[in-house]
Structures are given as structure tokens and as C-alpha cells.
Amino acid sequence: MxxxxxxxxxxxxxxxxxxxxxxxxxxxxxxxxxxxxxxxxxxxxxxxxxxxxxxxxxxxxxxxxxxxxxxxxxxxxxxxxxxxxxxxxxxxxxxxxxxxxxxxxxxxTPGTMMEGKGLHEKENNFIATISYFADNTFGFAYNDLSTGETKVTMLSSGFDEVLNELSISGAKELIIARDFNGDWQRKMKERSILTISFEEDCTGKDSYQPLLEEISQDKLHQTTARLFNYLYRTQKRSLDHLQKVSTYQTNQYMKIDYFSKRNLELTETIRSKGKKGSLLWLLDETKTAMGGRLLKQWVDRPLVNEQEIIRRQTLVETLIAAFFEREELREKLKEVYDLERLAGRVAFGNVNARDLVQLRRSLLQIPNLKEVLRKLSNHEAEMLAERLDACEEVVDLLERAIVENPPLSIKDGNMIKDGYHEQLDQYRDATRNGKTWIAQLEKQEREKTGIKSLKVGYNRVFGYYIEVTRANLHLLKEGQYERKQTLTNAERFITPDLKEKEALILQAEEKSVELEYQLFTSVREHVKEFIPRLQALAKSISELDVLQCFATVSEERHYVKPSFTKERKIVIKDGRHAVVEKVMNAQEYVPNDCYMDADREMLLITGPNMSGKSTYMRQIALTAILGQIGCFVPASEAILPIFDQVFTRIGAADDLISGQSTFMVEMLEARNAIVNATQDSLILFDEIGRGTSTYDGMALAQAIIEYIHNRLGAKTLFSTHYHELTVLEEELPMVKNVHVSAIEQNGKVVFLHKIKEGAADRSYGIHVAQLAELPEELITRANEILAKLEQTDEQIKQPSTVKNQNKIAEKNEAQLSFFDEPTEKKTAVLSTKEKRIIEKVKDIDILDMTPMEALNTLYELHKKLKG
Known part of the structure; x- marks a missing residue:
């Protein structure tokens, strides 16, 4: 050093x-x-x-x-x-x-941004903390410093539950103790991009103690204190906009784990990681930034409280029926700025005069919004109108104090209105009168000297001066002015009177700017006293905005109000996938029904690739989620149970960061559902078992179906290409076969995208390959192989006779040529090893196997022979 x-x-x-x-x-x-x-x-x-x-x-x-x-x-x-x-x-x-x-x-830090482009208007910027306790429980809290909201909960179902809450919050920064488990830190970094920071102190301080007064549990207190201590330590200023901490339990909401949220593309799409194409993108007709943030929170956490769902539905229904009032609300909401973040900036001390003008304009819309809500003649709308606090005192203060179009800087003056403060008016009068005197001086000196180009100017370095061009210097009398500065083409002068007036003007201007800054900070401090009321108003405005958004989308897209039943029954008529329908155009989308009850718990879905099995499953889940956030749903009729959880296993994806294969990800997602689902859950499984050998995959798929059927009883949609599984309908009473229909015309498959009862008879895989424009030679060869396989499959299914037994060796030997190149019969001399393999093939009693078992066994031996 x-x-x-x-x-x-x-x-x-x-x-x-x-x-x-x-x-x-x-x-x-x-x-x-x-x-x-x-x-x-x-x-x-x-x-x-x-x-x-x-x-x-x-x-x-x-x-x-x-x-x-x-x-x-x-x-x-x-x-x-x-x-x-x-x-x-x-x-x-x-x-x-x-x-x-x-x-x-x-x-x-990423979690403490208060302004700038990095703060997206329709997204919260959360900073989170996790505390681990000796009884294997976790405290989890998160805060948006820009809005002041803080939420905290206790988690007791393991670290996976912590990861899930972390992903729902979308936190940009995580605060933990330095001795926090290293493996857990690694998993958090794998799951999302996080800035990890450390805070050891978790004891509550007097500065924020009132915010914790409603928290009785010590663990929640410690968790939130760790977060607040970090915020106060790093921001080094008053955080008066922090709201009282809100506690919640995860079972208050429909649980949607990280994998399911991703697979269903609720808030972002899998490929682009952007909002467009997601459910949030479809729904977002909000007119305010705070409404957009609340909408995302509702999509992330659908309700399980039927009474609260129905309260939202009632308001949506009222707004749908009142088209003109709803349009008026939408127009008024456009004029409301982000009250939550404006209040935060007031407390933080980085609000400027333009922000306060936005606040005033926003508050002026509140009486109009209340008037429109009262026109709806609805009890819930009236209650919402009552909660809209116009904060007239703030409006009055800002109308008296701040000019309509203030400058961006708060240190250059010209923010405060004339008449607001007597001393400021006096300074301004001196400045204005002085400048009038200067203008008159210029006129007088031009007349006195006869120099029409003479001017009185000003700059910050030399102050006020009289400027005369060199060409006109001869017109001045000796000693008429005092020389101040020489330029290339002119001379600058001053007079005793100009010097005296300059001192008065500059002194008045300087004092005026200083006083304006003091007055502005005084106004800001006064507005700070209204922060709790402004935040309460922001919450009500946000809710109104999201509800009108639901009404707008529901009417435009012809959604219906779902009803809820405790009979564990799903009745959806003409159901559609909300996002796909919008992208495709409603006239092209093929709607489908779904019926499930206590005797029909699991639908086993078969059908061709690209026919719409995955879309059908997703649309059932999205319909349930839309219903439980209080929105109407894309169908002509919908009766739904209230689901406590939704699990999905749809699509194929590697988790390369943590070194997990597609099949491992598939198994982890399946495990998550099987371990955590209840009979009130919804499970969507798409092609379980396809990531391994046919035997393994089919065995796993059947075992999973049986486990869900016998142990869980959850409503389940299970799509598969293992047609052998369709026989489970006869063995498991609550399993029913349905299929997505397709027809073949002129050698090409036509997808009808219609769900029908019963099992599909084929998968049309080669037809899909043909649609993908694989080489014609390859398609022809695939058809040849398929024909041989199907022919042999039929022969194997025939009853055992003496004639068939005598031909077993011939059939088995024929199997060896299924995957050979289409060339002339080979005449190469077989080795001793090859002869032994062929003898093993001949000894296999394939009549005791299922067709697929026989084919797989022969194929494995065939590979050994060729290898």
C-alpha cells in the first residue's frame, strides 16, 4: 500500500x-x-x-x-x-x-435497479433470499425494490420446492449466507442466471421493524431481516416505500413446477425464451405497467380458492356485458402511469419534476375511473371503486407547485410555478426586470451610437457585455465604454450600470435556482407522506386493469365462463388451445371435446405424429389455468374441477448444463409428478419411455400408467406410440382409449386433428417423414422394411401348427434380412461365430413372445451378426 x-x-x-x-x-x-x-x-x-x-x-x-x-x-x-x-x-x-x-x-446490483432500460415496465425486478434451518425447512423471501413489495413463505418439501419458488419469482439476485450448501448453489446457477450475494446478519433492525410486525414466526422474521439488511446496507438511504411484508403459503395457489411451466410456455416460449407465443403474450391487453406485472403474477400463481376465482369471474362477466364502459376504462387507464414505481422513486430520492407531473396526471384519472365503475351497477365493481383513492391533497399540491412541462434536471430551475412561493417570485421578478432593462439598454445604445449591429450578450465566463464589430469601432467615442474582451472581428465592452445590473440579475438567478431545488425537495418530501395510499391505489388500479384485460380477450376470442365442480369431472366442449388458435386463426383451428369423470380418470391417447396429441393435452392444462386465474376459457362449455397442481412431461430437451440426457430429464419430470401429485392434480405425459429401448420404454410406460391408476387417481392424459398399451383399457377400469384421427388419400396422410373414442391402428410415421421431404429413395426403402415387418408380424400371430413349427427356422432366418441393403443375395462364407449366432436364432421360440419382443430380439442378434 x-x-x-x-x-x-x-x-x-x-x-x-x-x-x-x-x-x-x-x-x-x-x-x-x-x-x-x-x-x-x-x-x-x-x-x-x-x-x-x-x-x-x-x-x-x-x-x-x-x-x-x-x-x-x-x-x-x-x-x-x-x-x-x-x-x-x-x-x-x-x-x-x-x-x-x-x-x-x-x-x-441486478436485484436493486430503480430506473433505466434494465427495468422492464411489465416485469417485476425481484431480489430473493433463502435461509436454511436445522429442521430441514427453508425460509424464502423476495422483494421488488422498485415497487416496495415483499413476500415471504416457509418451505418444507425439500430443495426442489425452493428451486421452484425461485424460478416463479424470476429473481435477478439471490442473498444467502456464506456457508450455504455448495451443491444447492450450483443447482441454482444451473436453473437460472443469478447474481449471488452474501449477507450474514439476519437480526431485525429498528429501521424496518414496523414492516415485520405482522410476522409472528421467527424463521420468517429472520429470513426477511436478512433481505432487508442487505437492501439497507447496499442502498445507504431511506427506503420509506417498502411495504408491509406479506406472508403466503404455496398451497394457496395451483402448483406448477419449473418443468411444467416451461413445457406449457406460460410466460415465455421454449425456443425463443421470449414472451411472444406464450400464454402471457396472448392475455396481455393491460394498459398500465403495473397491470402487466400483476397479470404475470396471476399467471404464475393460479388460485385454488373457488370463492376468490368466482369474485374475479363476476367482474370479468360484468365488464364483458358493458362494452362501452369497458372501452372507456381502457382509455382512462392509458393515462395512468406506473404509480408503484413512481412512489418508489419518490422514497428513493431520484424522482424528478416530470415524474411528479406524471403522478398528478395519473391521479386526475381516478375520479373518472370511479365514475365508470359505478355505472356498472355491480357490487364488486362498486367495492373496487371505493378502494380507488384519488389522493386529492397530492393533486392540489402538485397543481400549485410544479409547472406543466418542467426540465429533466432538478438543479437547473424552471420547475416551480409562479405564485407558489413569495421569495422565489421576487427573485424571478428581479431577473425578468433585469433582462428587460438589458433589452432596453441594447436599444438605447444602438440609437446613441448609430451602430445597428450593436448587441448586448451574455456568457457564463464573462457575464454581460456590449459587443461592437471592428468595422464600427470608429463610431464609438473615446472612453465611452470599458474594454472587456477582444475577439477576431469584434470588441466587447462593459459599463458601470451594466456591471451593477449583471450582479443583481446573476445573484437573483443563482438564488432562484437554489430556492427552487429546496422547494422541489420539500414537495417531494410531502408527497412521500402519501406513499402508502399511492401503493394501495396502485394495487386496485392493477387489479382493475387485469380484469378488463380478461374481459377484452374473452370477448374478442369468444371464450366462455367456466363453472367449477367438486365431482372430479371435466367437461369441455369445443375446447381450443388459446395460443395456437390465435397464431393459426380461429377459423382454421379444429376444436375438440374432453370428458373425464370418476370412472374415466385417464385418457390414453394414440395417433400419428403431428396430428395434435401434444396440442390437445396442453390445451386442457391451459384451460384449467385460465379458469383458475379468473379468466374465461376457449370453449363453448366448460365444467372443471379445481386442480391443486399441474404436471407435464411434453417435448424432448437435454439439460446440457447439468449433464443430463433427454431421457434423464424425462424421467426426472415423470418422477416429480408421480411423487408429488394427488387425486386433485392434472398430469400430462407425452411419449413416456421413448428415450430408451423398446422393451424398457414400454415397460416403464405401462408401469407409470398402472401406478397413477392404482395409487394416485389423478386426472391424466397419456399419449403414446406404443399401441400395445391400448389393451390396458381392458385391464384398468379407469383408463380409456382415445385417438387423433387421420386418413390416407393417394398415399399421403391427412390429419383431421379430431379426438375420437378408441385406439389408433397405426402411427403414419413414414408419411410424416415424407411430409418432411426426406429423400424418396429412403422413403421407398422404409416402406419395404415396414411391409416385411407387418407381414412377419401377422404370421407370428397365427395359431401354432405342425406346419408353422417346421417353418420357424425359415421365418427366423428371414428376420436377418430385414435391415440389409436391397441388393442381390449375399454368398459370403459364414464364420464359426456367425454360424453359432444363427443357431441361437433358430432356437428362439418366438411364438411365446409378443410381436415387438420377437422383432427386437431378432434385431439385436442381427446387429451382433453384422457387427
Missing amino acids: AAYTPMIQQYLRVKADYEDAFLFFRLGDFYEMFFDDAIKASQELEITLTSREGGSEDRIPMCGVPYHSAPQYIEQLVDRGYKVAICEQTEDPKQAKGVVKREVVQLI
């Missing part, structure tokens, strides 16, 4: 406390970075890397950004998962004795 200059020593001392962050070190008009920070920042931000003397023998790496453009660079770093510590000068350099004092005033 001693080898460096005092300033670099100061930098290193500060940096020691922020080793995991970029340190933006204020030097004059720049934020500078040194050493490794400089090298890495120059790469990440694509800025020039330089160096400077630091007192040691080697030059120190250095790079920097101008302070006025720093926010855009900070956003880039934070968006990539980094942290940025802002170190400011905390004393006037003119008064400093030695090195100017500096300290970190804020740590900006």
Missing part, C-alpha cells in the same frame, strides 16, 4: 470492501476504474484502457466514463449480472486538506 500515491491508497481501501463489484471512483467529472476493474470494464464496455502513474514502479491500468453518461454504462454492467459501487466525493475539493474524502453512496 505504501508504494502507491495517497489517492490510489484511498481507492484500494474502498475497493477492499467491494471486491465483487466494479468501483466507480469519482475524480472530477469522471468515474475512474483502476487495476483489474479497468481491464475488465474496458472489455465489457468497449472503452479505451489507459494507464497512469500511481506511485509504484509500474503504471496502473485505468479507464473511465463521464459522470453525466455513467448511468448507461452502469446499466450495461448490471444487465450482465455485475455489481457497481458508486464512490462519490463527499467534501468540496476547494476545502479539502490533502486527498478529497470519498465514500460509496450506493451499490447497484
Whole structure:
């Protein structure tokens, strides 16, 4: 340390406390970075890397950004998962004795962003924490600093449940203790992109104790305290907008695990990882940012409380019936800005005058919204109208204090209205009168000197001056003006009167700007007192926005209100996949029915590839989810049970990060459903067992069907290409076969996309390959092989006779040629090993096997022979 200059020593001392962050070190008009920070920042931000003397023998790496453009660079770093510590000068350099004092005033992290492009308006920016307790339970809390909301729960079903809650929250940053289990940390990083930070202190502080007063359980208290301690320690300011902590239990909502949420594409699609094409994309007709955030929360957590679902449905139904009122609501909601985040910025101290104008304009819409809701003549709508607090005191204050179009900066004046403050009016009057005097002086001097181009100007360096071009200098009398500055083509002068007026004007302007800033901060502090009321208003506005969104989508897409039953029955008539229908166009989509009851718990779905089996299964799940968030559903009639959980195993995907194959992912997802499902759950299984050999796959599929049927009793849709499984309908009373129909015309398959009773007779796999335009030679050969397989399969199914027994060897030998190239019969001499394999083939009693068992056995031996 001693080898460096005092300033670099100061930098290193500060940096020691922020080793995991970029340190933006204020030097004059720049934020500078040194050493490794400089090298890495120059790469990440694509800025020039330089160096400077630091007192040691080697030059120190250095790079920097101008302070006025720093926010855009900070956003880039934070968006990539980094942290940025802002170190400011905390004393006037003119008064400093030695090195100017500096300290970190804020740590900006992915989970603590308060403004900027990285803060998406219709997405929460959550920061979460996990606490582990000795009894194998976990405390889980998450907070959106930009809105002030905090939620906490206890989890007791293992770490997988923790991972699931973490994925639902979508947290950008996670706070844990340093001794948190390393394997668990690895799993969290595999599951999502997280910035992990550490906070050891989990004792509650006086600064936020009132927010925890409704939490009685000590574990929840400790968990939330860890999160709040981190927020207060890193933000280093008052966080008056933090709301009272809300506790919840996961069983209050339909549980949708990480895999199922991904497979059903609820909030983002599997391929693009974007919103377009998801259920959220379909539904989002919200008009406010806070409504958009609440919609996502509702989609992530469908309800299981029937009474609350029906309350939402009632309002949606009322809004559908009142078209003109609903359109009026939508127009008014467009004028409402993000009240939640505006309140947060007021508390945080980074709100500007334009933000307060947006707040005033938003509040002016509240009486209009209340009036429209009262026109609906609905009890729930009336209750919602009563909760809309117009905050008239805030509106009055802002109308009196803030001009209509203020500047972006709060330190340059021109924000406060005339008449709001007497002293400010006096300063402004002096300034305006002085400028009028200046204009008159210019006119007088032009007349006095006869110089029409004479002007009175001003700049920050030299103040006010009289400017005369060189060509007109001869018109001035000797000593008429006092020379102040010489230019190439002109001379600048002053007079005693101009100098005196300049002092009055500049003094008034300076004092005016200072006073305006003080008045603005006073207004801001007064608005801060209304933050709880503004946040309560924001919640009501958000709910209204989501409900009108449901009504709009339901009417436009001809959805119906579902009813709920405790009879464990599903009745869906003309059901559709909400998203696929929108993408395809409603006139092209083929609707399907679904009927399940206590005697029909599991549908075994067969049919061709591409015929719509997966789509059919997904649409049942999405219909249930739409119903339980309070929206209407895509059908002509819908009677549904209330599901406690939805599990899916649809599609094929590797988990390359954790080194898991497609089949392992399939088995893990299947296990998750089988272990956690109840008779009130919905399970969707698509092609279970296809990732391994035919024997293994079919055995697993049948065992899973039997287990669900005999042990769980959950409503299950199970699609398969193992046609042998369709016989289970005769053995398991609650299993029923259905199939997606298709017909063959002129050698080509036509998918009808219609669900019918019974099992499919074939899969049309080669036809699908033909649609995919595989080479014609390959398709022809595949048909030849299929014909041989089907012919032999039929022969094997015939009753055993003496004649058949005599031909067994001939049939088995024929099997060996099924996968040979279509060439002339081979005449190569067989080896001793090959002869032994052939003898084994002849000894196999294939009549005791199922057709598929026989074919697989022969094929395995055939591979050995060819190998």
C-alpha cells in the first residue's frame, strides 16, 4: 500500500470492501476504474484502457466514463449480472486538506435497479433470499425494490420446492449466507442466471421493524431481516416505500413446477425464451405497467380458492356485458402511469419534476375511473371503486407547485410555478426586470451610437457585455465604454450600470435556482407522506386493469365462463388451445371435446405424429389455468374441477448444463409428478419411455400408467406410440382409449386433428417423414422394411401348427434380412461365430413372445451378426 500515491491508497481501501463489484471512483467529472476493474470494464464496455502513474514502479491500468453518461454504462454492467459501487466525493475539493474524502453512496446490483432500460415496465425486478434451518425447512423471501413489495413463505418439501419458488419469482439476485450448501448453489446457477450475494446478519433492525410486525414466526422474521439488511446496507438511504411484508403459503395457489411451466410456455416460449407465443403474450391487453406485472403474477400463481376465482369471474362477466364502459376504462387507464414505481422513486430520492407531473396526471384519472365503475351497477365493481383513492391533497399540491412541462434536471430551475412561493417570485421578478432593462439598454445604445449591429450578450465566463464589430469601432467615442474582451472581428465592452445590473440579475438567478431545488425537495418530501395510499391505489388500479384485460380477450376470442365442480369431472366442449388458435386463426383451428369423470380418470391417447396429441393435452392444462386465474376459457362449455397442481412431461430437451440426457430429464419430470401429485392434480405425459429401448420404454410406460391408476387417481392424459398399451383399457377400469384421427388419400396422410373414442391402428410415421421431404429413395426403402415387418408380424400371430413349427427356422432366418441393403443375395462364407449366432436364432421360440419382443430380439442378434 505504501508504494502507491495517497489517492490510489484511498481507492484500494474502498475497493477492499467491494471486491465483487466494479468501483466507480469519482475524480472530477469522471468515474475512474483502476487495476483489474479497468481491464475488465474496458472489455465489457468497449472503452479505451489507459494507464497512469500511481506511485509504484509500474503504471496502473485505468479507464473511465463521464459522470453525466455513467448511468448507461452502469446499466450495461448490471444487465450482465455485475455489481457497481458508486464512490462519490463527499467534501468540496476547494476545502479539502490533502486527498478529497470519498465514500460509496450506493451499490447497484441486478436485484436493486430503480430506473433505466434494465427495468422492464411489465416485469417485476425481484431480489430473493433463502435461509436454511436445522429442521430441514427453508425460509424464502423476495422483494421488488422498485415497487416496495415483499413476500415471504416457509418451505418444507425439500430443495426442489425452493428451486421452484425461485424460478416463479424470476429473481435477478439471490442473498444467502456464506456457508450455504455448495451443491444447492450450483443447482441454482444451473436453473437460472443469478447474481449471488452474501449477507450474514439476519437480526431485525429498528429501521424496518414496523414492516415485520405482522410476522409472528421467527424463521420468517429472520429470513426477511436478512433481505432487508442487505437492501439497507447496499442502498445507504431511506427506503420509506417498502411495504408491509406479506406472508403466503404455496398451497394457496395451483402448483406448477419449473418443468411444467416451461413445457406449457406460460410466460415465455421454449425456443425463443421470449414472451411472444406464450400464454402471457396472448392475455396481455393491460394498459398500465403495473397491470402487466400483476397479470404475470396471476399467471404464475393460479388460485385454488373457488370463492376468490368466482369474485374475479363476476367482474370479468360484468365488464364483458358493458362494452362501452369497458372501452372507456381502457382509455382512462392509458393515462395512468406506473404509480408503484413512481412512489418508489419518490422514497428513493431520484424522482424528478416530470415524474411528479406524471403522478398528478395519473391521479386526475381516478375520479373518472370511479365514475365508470359505478355505472356498472355491480357490487364488486362498486367495492373496487371505493378502494380507488384519488389522493386529492397530492393533486392540489402538485397543481400549485410544479409547472406543466418542467426540465429533466432538478438543479437547473424552471420547475416551480409562479405564485407558489413569495421569495422565489421576487427573485424571478428581479431577473425578468433585469433582462428587460438589458433589452432596453441594447436599444438605447444602438440609437446613441448609430451602430445597428450593436448587441448586448451574455456568457457564463464573462457575464454581460456590449459587443461592437471592428468595422464600427470608429463610431464609438473615446472612453465611452470599458474594454472587456477582444475577439477576431469584434470588441466587447462593459459599463458601470451594466456591471451593477449583471450582479443583481446573476445573484437573483443563482438564488432562484437554489430556492427552487429546496422547494422541489420539500414537495417531494410531502408527497412521500402519501406513499402508502399511492401503493394501495396502485394495487386496485392493477387489479382493475387485469380484469378488463380478461374481459377484452374473452370477448374478442369468444371464450366462455367456466363453472367449477367438486365431482372430479371435466367437461369441455369445443375446447381450443388459446395460443395456437390465435397464431393459426380461429377459423382454421379444429376444436375438440374432453370428458373425464370418476370412472374415466385417464385418457390414453394414440395417433400419428403431428396430428395434435401434444396440442390437445396442453390445451386442457391451459384451460384449467385460465379458469383458475379468473379468466374465461376457449370453449363453448366448460365444467372443471379445481386442480391443486399441474404436471407435464411434453417435448424432448437435454439439460446440457447439468449433464443430463433427454431421457434423464424425462424421467426426472415423470418422477416429480408421480411423487408429488394427488387425486386433485392434472398430469400430462407425452411419449413416456421413448428415450430408451423398446422393451424398457414400454415397460416403464405401462408401469407409470398402472401406478397413477392404482395409487394416485389423478386426472391424466397419456399419449403414446406404443399401441400395445391400448389393451390396458381392458385391464384398468379407469383408463380409456382415445385417438387423433387421420386418413390416407393417394398415399399421403391427412390429419383431421379430431379426438375420437378408441385406439389408433397405426402411427403414419413414414408419411410424416415424407411430409418432411426426406429423400424418396429412403422413403421407398422404409416402406419395404415396414411391409416385411407387418407381414412377419401377422404370421407370428397365427395359431401354432405342425406346419408353422417346421417353418420357424425359415421365418427366423428371414428376420436377418430385414435391415440389409436391397441388393442381390449375399454368398459370403459364414464364420464359426456367425454360424453359432444363427443357431441361437433358430432356437428362439418366438411364438411365446409378443410381436415387438420377437422383432427386437431378432434385431439385436442381427446387429451382433453384422457387427
